[in-house]
Amino acid sequence: MSADVTAVDGTQDRKPRLSVLVAALVGVLALAAALAAGHLVAAFVGLNSSPYLAVGNSAIDLTPTWLKDYAVRTFGVYDKLVLLGSMAVVMLVLAAVAGLVSRRSVVPGTVIIALFGLVGLVAVFNRPALGQLSLLAPVASLGTGVLVFRWLHRIAPRSAVAEHENTETDPDVETASADPNRRRFLVGAGGVAVGAGVVGLGGQLVSSARDAGASRAAIGELAVAEPAPPVPADADFAKLGTPSFITPNNSFYRVDTALIVPQVRAEDWSLRIHGMVDREVTFTFDDIRGRPLIERTITMTCVSNEVGGPYISTANFIGVDLRDLLLEAGVRDGAEQLFSTSEDGWTCGTPVEAALDPDRGAMLAIGMNGEPLPLEHGFPARMVVPGLYGYVSATKWVRDLEITTWDARNAYWLDRGWGERGPIKTMSRIDSPKGFANLGAGRVVVAGIAWAQPTGIEKVEVRLDDGPWQEAELSTVVNDDTWRMWQIELDVPPGSHKATARATDRSGYTQTEERVPAVPDGATGWHSVLFNTA
Structure with a gap:
């Protein structure tokens, strides 16, 4: 439909349009409502299905290796906050643009908002750790965004050349017609803003109710049957400027791809071992905790560590021998790779010989420095394989171990050009x-x-x-x-x-x-x- 039409008297009559400020506000509020709805639904079907987080995770997966390394070197543990903040800015700008191109017609903005939703839908669909129910979150986001955008666009106050011309003879015409519309829009816009905040907060509260923190706190002290030897007093030169020998949990380096820390309660966790084994086995947290627990002092190192870099730390890890769990499953001849999968879908390939080497002491760890694993370091359970960089040995929030070959499966970083085995260098x-x-x-x-x-x-x-x-x-x-x-x-x-x-x-x-x-x-x-x- 043309924006300009000729009236019977020959004058130009333009279709009423939104002001710049109102149009941008319509787009931004529709985006806020969409994200809030998606976040609320995601709280019930899996927080990583929140479209905002799913798009962020996909962005991490698609980011070139050199750019990821730059982000880790430049921003350290804040690299994900920088990503999320940058995404928020871009989305706000695009949402405002969606409103601005719809000052006369609702169609262009509707298409842009719908495309937002489709991107979220594709991102959730492609996440390896999310099931079909997770698609409900981006669907809710898409539907909410489109409906709110169209509704706000409909009730928004408009101005047109014809109206301004009428006010020259009767100034009360515009005031009488615009004020009720303006009041209705302000009430509606305020309602959407408040509603988005309430819905988003509700999603956060629901997800918090499933917070693994309470589960971790309920575990209490871990009884260690075989404690690590005490660290000698002269094991460091901290007074001369070196780190302390044992790194406190809150100072232990963290490099991973998780935008948000996976929330896995101990009572819900299990570990499946399958693939090239004699028998598939599954262990619960109580199964692991009920075994004689060992404690080992191990230094972990990240492959992203540049010369002189900070990504190295040492802790007393508590758990069980990974070798014992694998032997219970029975590793078959020809097995080469222990392919592990995290709760958030991240994958890691570890040489089977390293996991089975009794002298190396690979662990399934459930504790760190005398307490259950911190949430950000893998609670309820993680892998720790000494002598290998973390990208091939240290899967946090581990859920699945498949015994396989190198040709059969490619882990996350192997697909991105990193080495296969990752032995730590002197x-x-x-x-x-x-x-x-x-x-x-x-x-x-x-x-x-x-x-x-x-x-x-x-x-x-x-x-x-x-x-x-x-x-x-x-x-x-x-x-x-x-x-x-x-x-x-x-x-x-x-x-x-x-x-x-x-x-x-x-x-x-x-x-x-x-x-x-x-x-x-x-x-x-x-x-x-x-x-x-x-």
Whole structure:
């Protein structure tokens, strides 16, 4: 339909249209209502089916590896908040555009809002961990968004050239006709805004009622039959600038693809082991907790860790031998890969020989540093396989273990160009002094960490500028599956200087100077820091 028509008297009469502000508000409120409805329904059928989260998860899956690495390096644990915030800004802009292109006709905006809903529907449909009922959330979002947009558009106050011309002879014409419409729209818009807030809050309350936190709190203390040996007092040089040997739970690094922490109650959790096995077995949380629990001190390392990076931590993990669970299922000849799946659909491939190696001590962990696993670190249960980077060994919120071959299944990161097996490389890091620190000349303490799980660290050497390598003092060894701290005093004259460190593991291998990026199987290179003395 044309926007301009010719009246009988020959004058131009334009179809009434929304003001810019009202049109943008119609689009934004329709988006808010759509997201709130989807969030409420998702609270009942699975929170990850919320279209907003599903689109965010899909964005993570489709993001190129180099961009993911950049996000991890730049934003650390806040990378997902940055993604969600960026999505919110883009969606608000597009919603406002949907309103603006519909100032005369409701059709263009309806199409854009519907496309929003279809994107959410496709995102939910493609999420591997979501069932058919999860589609109810994006359907509710789509329907609500379209209906609210069309209703607000219909009741919104309009202005037109013809109306302004009428007001020249009778100013009360526009006032009399517009004020009731304006009041009705303001009431309707306010109702939508409040309703969206209430519905969204309701969804949050419903999902909170299923919060795994209460389940975790109810577990209480985990009785450990075989505790880890005590950590010696001289296992770190924390007073000289190294980390404490055991990383507190709230400081333990976290790198994963989960936009929101999966909420799995212990009473609802189970672990299925199947595939190339003699018999399929399923374990509940009570089954695992009822076994004699062991405690092991293990350092975990992320493959995304750049030279000198922060993504390494150590904890006392509590659980059972993963090997025992696999042997109960009976691993068949020819099995190569332990393909694990998380509650949120993330997948990981672990070499079967590493999981079955009795000397390596792979675990199904349910506790960390004396308490049940924190929610963000995998509660109720996770895998911990020493000596392998986390992307091939450390599935959190683990639900399913399939014994298979490398050719049969490709895990999440393998599909994105990362290496197949991911053994941890011998590395070291300088923690003190910090880069570009200003210090007094004379004796300067340089301290840091080194790691080579599961081989262990034999020595660490440090050099000042281009001088000779000097061997550092090592802390007391705890076990070969953990990091080792080191420190050395250097005689430093005034000026600008560079300290460099390198480690040698117990096999005799000295870490290479060659700098390579984290992709595909871990970074290499010597870590250096620049500092000034006066």
